[in-house]
Amino acid sequence: MRYEQMNEIISEIMNYLYENNHTLTIIFSIGWLIITILVVTLINRLLFRYIDDISRYHALRKRVYYAFSIVYLIILWVLWARNTAYIATYIGLLSAGIAIALKDLFANIAAWFFIMIRKPFEIGQRILINDSRGDVIDIRLFQFSLMEVTDVQVGEQSTGRIVDIPNHFVFTYPTVNYTKGFMYIWNEIKVLITFESDWQLAKQKLTEIVNHHALHFTEEAAEQIKSTARKYMILYNNLTPIVYTDVKESGIELTLRYLCLPKQRRDTNNNIWEDVLKLVSDTPQIELAYPTRRHII
Template structure:
């Protein structure tokens, strides 16, 4: 459909260009408008329209070709924005050049106007620079789950000026659940604030924890073993494969770190209980679902052994 519209636009551009040539060579002299020959006005308008239609049609054809060959929706989104900016700028120069017939003068004027706009519209300019930074450095891209300042969500669009997020958490819900709201963040924010990416291409997984409080009378070795076994049953082979990938990513950096390929349990001493924190690897979009499943299975195991696992009397955990 996009390619067909592109060809139609190119065809219309050709027809308008022919009309422009015909109007230029016509022997008919129409009355002038405010001292400007009507024939000249018509020719310039037709030429400008031909340039605009041709740029639009060529853009649609190129985008359709790229879409057919691209295998990554993320790369396609960025490339489409670059093409839109390039063809838009070219069409703008072409239209003004056709209207004024002063191509160098148009480029110089646009340069002067751009210099003035730099001072008048600093924030949009910074956002445009932020878009270029996002495009080049890739702190995030469409489909990633990120936190930018106080906004957290899944990136659904990165435009020239703003990044649009499908909100996670927020004021309406918790536990990393979508709220249904859309959040727009100026691209300029990435130039001055921290950006947290939870699902970047190289390693789209995060370490997560689930904590359970038990009484001091608990057999800690048994409780820790049960928690690890439950996590192994649920995550086992998948986690080991992901840890291997994690090690490969670490090997490409200067960071030296020992990484366990099985879930681990850390013990934290509280005032009237012991907190057992199960650490495991999971995908951020499955984080809460995995946490719920682990919690239910662990409590079931613990309740099956009341003689070895005791909970704080206050149940304040």
């Protein structure tokens, strides 16, 4: 008796599902979503196991995610295509409310398409947006992630923190890309020497130091500008390191200006300063200056 009752219950459920197309379509949609997630997870685990190159792994992981997302959307379209009238009515009733309530959500999706097509930045590049500075480590449908670095004054070193930023920020705030188009940046080091120092000798020695550390970037940068000039109007008449002279209240300021890679700013700054300190230590005619006050009695 119980067996017959169980069969009747199952038959009623199946009849209801077949009679109600919307319910069955929803169940199929959820089922395909679960299958898609499981397949993507399995593929990602296999990629992580067999691919040692982290950059290549993340690139392939993104492609798998996008490919299966497109496949799932196609499946949804096929499932719901016969219910077009129902969908149109439902969307018509809720579109205004959804547009207001999920404004940022839709803005993030639109910004994701903008990032994918226009490429204001890519994974691995260093950017600055809305006071957040770091290397792009991930780009998702609703947000992208930065490995945060400190500001220029403290060397742009990694803090170890990950910053998640909504995609629509690319429409709201200026995006500074350190390497797009031209992968080098200009860095400056200011050396202040006393008025009594031989500033001409100091300038000559500092020029030798900065050339030693940065001159090799010049040829590479010149070649890159030639290829980049087809897309961007980048004009640099002089790419070689240079030392500028200025007079300050406490002494003569010599500014070393040179090209370097964005992620090597701290290293080149350290190496040049070490050579400058050795120069000052070995050269009596050159002395570093500092703020002083003179009282005449």
